[in-house]
Amino acid sequence: MPKINSNLLKLKKDYFFNEIEKKVLFKKQNNEKILNLGVGDITQPLAPIVIEAMKRAADEMKDKNTLKGYGPSSGYRFLKQKILDNDYKNFDFEIDEIFISSGMKYSLANISDLFSEKSKVGILDPAYPLYTDANIINGRKQNIVYLPLLEENNFEPLLTDSKLDIIYLCSPNNPTGIAFSKKTLKNWVDYAKKNKSLIIFDGAYEAFITSKDSVKSIYEITGAKDVAIEMRSFSKKAGFTSLRCSYLVIPKNIKTLDNLSINSLWNRYIDTKSGGISYPIQKAAEATYGGEGEAQIQRIISTYMQNTTTLLTGLKKLGYTAYGGIDSPYVWCKCPKSMKSMDFFDHLLEKNIVSIPGIGFGSSGEGFVRFSGFANFETINNALLNLGAL
Numbered sequence: 529m530p531k532i533n534s535n536l537l538k539l540k541k542d543y544f545f546n547e548i549e550k551k552v553l554f555k556k557q558n559n560e561k562i563l564n565l566g567v568g569d570i571t572q573p574l575a576p577i578v579i580e581a582m583k584r585a586a587d588e589m590k591d592k593n594t595l596k597g598y599g600p601s602s603g604y605r606f607l608k609q610k611i612l613d614n615d616y617k618n619f620d621f622e623i624d625e626i627f628i629s630s631g632m633k634y635s636l637a638n639i640s641d642l643f644s645e646k647s648k649v650g651i652l653d654p655a656y657p658l659y660t661d662a663n664i665i666n667g668r669k670q671n672i673v674y675l676p677l678l679e680e681n682n683f684e685p686l687l688t689d690s691k692l693d694i695i696y697l698c699s700p701n702n703p704t705g706i707a708f709s710k711k712t713l714k715n716w717v718d719y720a721k722k723n724k725s726l727i728i729f730d731g732a733y734e735a736f737i738t739s740k741d742s743v744k745s746i747y748e749i750t751g752a753k754d755v756a757i758e759m760r761s762f763s764k765k766a767g768f769t770s771l772r773c774s775y776l777v778i779p780k781n782i783k784t785l786d787n788l789s790i791n792s793l794w795n796r797y798i799d800t801k802s803g804g805i806s807y808p809i810q811k812a813a814e815a816t817y818g819g820e821g822e823a824q825i826q827r828i829i830s831t832y833m834q835n836t837t838t839l840l841t842g843l844k845k846l847g848y849t850a851y852g853g854i855d856s857p858y859v860w861c862k863c864p865k866s867m868k869s870m871d872f873f874d875h876l877l878e879k880n881i882v883s884i885p886g887i888g889f890g891s892s893g894e895g896f897v898r899f900s901g902f903a904n905f906e907t908i909n910n911a912l913l914n915l916g917a918l
C-alpha cells in the first residue's frame with residue numbers, strides 16, 4: 529500500500545463543523561427542539577423558474593436530437609454569455625475568461641494546486657476554513673500568514689509587511705458578515721500590484737451587498753484586472769447548495785512569476801480533473817438571469833435579509849454587541865462578559881440555540897459567535913424568545 533500524503537496529517541483532526549454537529553446531535557437525541565442559527569445553508573425553497581428550467585433540460589435528454597453527452601469542462605457557452613452580459617456587463621471580459629464550476633468549494637480547494645508549494649499565502653482570520661485546509665494539503669502550512677480581522681479595525685484586513693504571493697479576500701466575509709470598504713480593497717489591489725501577488729477574491733455572498741461604500745466585484749477597483757481572480761457561486765444567491773454551480777473569472781493577462789497564464793493553467797487543470805457541470809444544472813443557473821429569474825431570486829434574498837434584520841435588531845435590543853448582518857445574512861456577535869466562543873456556544877446550546885463558535889474560523893474569531901439569517905423566521909423568533917428579547 530502507498531504511504532499517505534503527509535500534509536493530510538497536518539489538518540485539524542475533525543473538520544470543525546463536524547465537531548459542532550456532534551454536540552448538536554447529542555442534544556437532538558434528547559428530543560430537544562433545536563433552533564439552528566448556525567446553519568450556513570439555505571432554508572427557502574428554490575425559485576420556481578429554476579425548477580422549471582431543470583425539468584425542461586431533463587426532458588431534452590428524452591430526445592436524441594437534444595440529448596447532451598459530455599459538456600465542455602469549462603462550462604456551456606450559454607451560461608458564460610449570461611454571466612458576461614449580466615454580472616460583468618460593465619467590464620471588458622471575454623467568454624474564455626469565465627469558467628463554470630461545480631461550486632466554489634471545488635474551485636477554491638483546487639486553484640491552489642496551480643501554484644508552487646513555496647508560495648506565501650495570506651488568509652483572513654477569521655475566515656471560511658477551506659482556504660487554510662487547501663493550502664495545508666498543498667504543503668504550505670508554514671507559509672500561511674494570517675490577516676487578523678479585529679473589532680478595532682471594523683473587521684477590515686490591514687496590509688501586512690510580509691510579501692505575500694497569494695491573498696485570499698472574501699467580501700462580505702464569512703463569518704464576520706461585513707463587506708470590506710472600497711478603500712480597503714483598493715489598498716490590497718495596490719499591494720498586490722506592488723508585490724506581484726495574486727488576489728483570490730471570494731464573492732460567495734456578493735448578491736447580499738447593499739452598502740454604497742462597498743463593491744460586489746473586485747473588478748470595480750481600478751487595477752484589479754491585473755492581479756485578481758474572482759469566484760462567485762449560485763449557492764447562496766439562488767439556493768444552489770445542493771445543485772452545485774459557481775464560476776470563476778480569470779483574466780487572461782494574469783501570469784505566474786514564471787510568466788505562465790493562470791487562465792491557461794486552470795483550463796488545462798480542469799480539462800484533466802473535471803467532466804464539466806451537468807447540463808440541467810447549468811440551465812437552472814441560466815434561468816436565474818433575466819427579468820423574472822432575477823425577481824424571483826431577489827424575493828428569496830430579501831426574505832433572508834429580513835430574517836437577518838430581525839436577528840440583528842433582536843440581539844442588539846438584548847444588549848449584545850453584534851456586527852455584520854447588513855451586507856450578508858451573517859451576524860457576528862460578541863460573547864458577553866469576555867466569554868470564550870466555545871463557552872458561549874455551549875451556553876446558547878443550553879437554551880437550544882445553535883451558533884458557530886468564532887474560534888472555528890481562526891484564532892481572531894475568539895470571543896465571537898456567528899449567527900445565520902439563513903435560518904427560518906420562526907426559528908429566529910423562537911431563538912430570540914429563548915434569549916428573552918421579545
Ligand SMILES: Cc1ncc(COP(=O)(O)O)c(C=O)c1O
Binds near residue numbers: 631632656732764
Ligand atoms: C465564503 C464562502 N466561500 C465559498 C463557499 C462555498 O460555496 P459553494 O456552495 O459554491 O461551494 C462558502 C460556503 O458556505 C462560503 O461561505
